[in-house]
Amino acid sequence: MRIPQSLGEFKFWLLLQSPMWDYVCPRCNAVVDEREKICHNCGENIKVPIRVPPMMRKDKKALSDYVHKNIMPWLTPQEYHYLAQYFTIIFSDGFESGNLNAWTGYTTGVTVTSGAAHHGTYKAEIAIPAFELTYIYKFTDTAYMEWYARYYFKMIALPTIDQYRMLIAFGDIDQWLMAAGGIRRINGANKWFICKYKNGVETYVTSASGVDIAANTWICLELHFIVSDTAGAIHLYVNGNIIADLTDTGFDSRGTTNHRNLQTLWIGDVYAQNEEDYTIHADCVVAADIPVGPEVDFAGGAGYLQMAKMILGM
8 A cells, every 4th residue: 555645644644544425223213234125223124225425534533443343453554653753652662671760750560570561572561569659750850731641561361359450650750640541349249340540539349240351461551532521521541442341531630739640650559459369460551642552463552542533634
């Protein structure tokens, strides 16, 4: 494929990659396949589906989902790195420097080690004693109202007693915790949880469904948070899939002071409510102004940074 040479060319190229038409059921207006004979939504016997302009061109989320799933995974490394210039990568580190110099700071118990990395040669190893804070953190010079951040983590051993393991967190310049996500063991079952600053209160929510992970397995964990008086939002993604019952939108996430902007990223354990020693490995950290997603199938890069931002003028 010829790489677009300008933003205008890229917008046109992206349009060409999208479907030219959507097809809807004449009875219920559900989107159907062009060849579908029975509507999956209402059971209508479809003789001729109605052809309409693609709905995703009017819906930011639908377009983002389409690009995320159907376009980005098929780009070559050369194409991918070229297109990534159009996005703001706030911070990234794959630890290939062999040190933690890219980070603002870290606690005792964090080292960079070689071997068994998610990508490349090096990964961070975070050894967390019971009831202690152990993490690496990054301050940004710029304050943001919205962040996406993902990294790959691997637990050497899963929790064996009820506890919280807070694995990723966002905060303001004063290190006031505003959003976080991780694993909570409750009543003998491991579940995902989030922490959010909502309507002036630090609020914890645990997913109803269990966590399907194994020890010594790399997991892609992504946290999204919006700071707003009325339109705050939080989402947690695991291996690119949203944890639906942890999603919340339309709340006051700003706090009681006027400087509640996102400027701190933590990786590790920042909660100190883990009731046993444990170790995690961390790799491929990326924070951006749009969804990051899991990595594509070549080493490095920032993942499925979504192309919808340009086509919709976001």
